[in-house]
Structures are given as C-alpha cells and as structure tokens.
C-alpha cells in the first residue's frame with residue numbers, strides 16, 4: 716500500500732482513500748497522480764525533442780561521412 720501526502724493537510728493518505736481521514740479532502744491522491752502524469756508527459760516531450768534534435772543534427776553527417784566521422788580532422 717502506497718501513501719501520498721494529502722494536498723490540503725500534508726498527512727500521509729492511502730492512494731486508494733476516497734477522502735483524507737484527517738481533513739476530509741475528497742480524493743486526496745487524485746491531484747498528486749494528475750501532477751505526476753503531467754510531469755511525466757513533459758519529461759517524455761523533452762526526451763523526444765532532444766532525441767529528434769540529436770537525430771536531425773547528427774544523422775545527415777553520419778549518412779554522409781560514416782559513423783566515425785570527426786569534423787575536426
């Protein structure tokens with residue numbers, strides 16, 4: 716069983732709790748999980764963006780000159 720901090724009173728509440736037993740906040744794990752989902756989405760978007768950037772920056776060079784091409788030589 717995993718505990719999440721209540722968004723209102725910060726006491727640990729079960730993820731499955733329908734409401735916070737301390738302050739009565741309805742569905743205390745909902746905002747937490749939505750926020751994590753949002754952060755994960757941003758993280759994936761950044762990874763895809765950086766990956767696409769590297770791909771489009773490096774792949775033409777690799778295609779043209781081979782994998783061990785060194786632009787300084």
Ligand SMILES: [Zn+2]
Nearest residue numbers: 721724735738
């Ligand atoms: Zn609470």
